[in-house]
Amino acid sequence: MDEDEARLILGVAVGGDEKELRAAHRRRIRDAHPDAGGTAREASRINEAVRVLRRAQGKTVSPVRPPSRPPAPSRPATPPPGDVDGYFLIDCPPDELLARLVEAGHVVGEVVFMDPHGGLLEIVVGEAPAVGQLAVTVGAVGPDGTPVSFTLDPLGVTPAPPIGEIVAALMAELGT
Numbered sequence: 001m002d003e004d005e006a007r008l009i010l011g012v013a014v015g016g017d018e019k020e021l022r023a024a025h026r027r028r029i030r031d032a033h034p035d036a037g038g039t040a041r042e043a044s045r046i047n048e049a050v051r052v053l054r055r056a057q058g059k060t061v062s063p064v065r066p067p068s069r070p071p072a073p074s075r076p077a078t079p080p081p082g083d084v085d086g087y088f089l090i091d092c093p094p095d096e097l098l099a100r101l102v103e104a105g106h107v108v109g110e111v112v113f114m115d116p117h118g119g120l121l122e123i124v125v126g127e128a129p130a131v132g133q134l135a136v137t138v139g140a141v142g143p144d145g146t147p148v149s150f151t152l153d154p155l156g157v158t159p160a161p162p163i164g165e166i167v168a169a170l171m172a173e174l175g176t
Contacts, residue, residue, distance in 0.1 A: 003056050006049035018057070018118060025050050025113070026122075026135065026153065033112070035124055035131045036155040047113065054115075088171070089145035094119060097146050098138045104173035108166065109134065124155065125166050132160025134170075 007014065010024040028046045032038035090097055098114070101121055105111040109125035112133070119138035126132050132152045139147035150167050154160040 001045075001048055001052050003052060006052040006056075009045060009049040010053070012053070016053075021050060021053055022118070022120065026133070029112070029122075030133065030153060030155055033124065033133075033155055035128070043112075050113075087147065087149045089142075089147055090174075091145045094138050094141055094146050097148065100174055101136055101138065101148075101170070104170050105134075105136070107173050108169045123170075125152075126161040129156065129158040130161045131155045131158075132166075134163075134166055136170075 010028055012020055012024045025046065029043060030036060032042040032046050034040050034043060098116060098119060098121060102111055102114055105121060105123040109123040111123050113122040121136040123134045124131065125134050132154050135151045137149045150163060152160050152163040152166060
């Protein structure tokens, strides 16, 4: 697959940034994923298009593989000040945290995408008909820990499972 074909598949213009590429991937995979009535071939072509464009941007594309289990965080995950749903600060380096989230993601759903350089993880969660795609974003470590945010989009016409239950299960797997 060349860059022009990849752009056509994802519907992105020449020179699009990582944010546009992520949004295009989510938009296309939402309908193309086998759990949403698409086919594995179609979803695979969309994922390949993302890899082609990331390589063209000079980004290294790593395969998703289950990591060895790093040590548990030294202090429990805490939400930031205020009432922010789906956001946590976790005392763990970002790369280790992403590896642990991948491992936990395999338990609570099906890991379908990981970008270790962008700190992005996508997990298909739930059971038909309530299936969703959980996007997990791991930020840069700060003085209070590593920020992690979660968003959940439905994969189909029915609502996705409740995000609170999914995040709680994921955090329980992390041991936080």
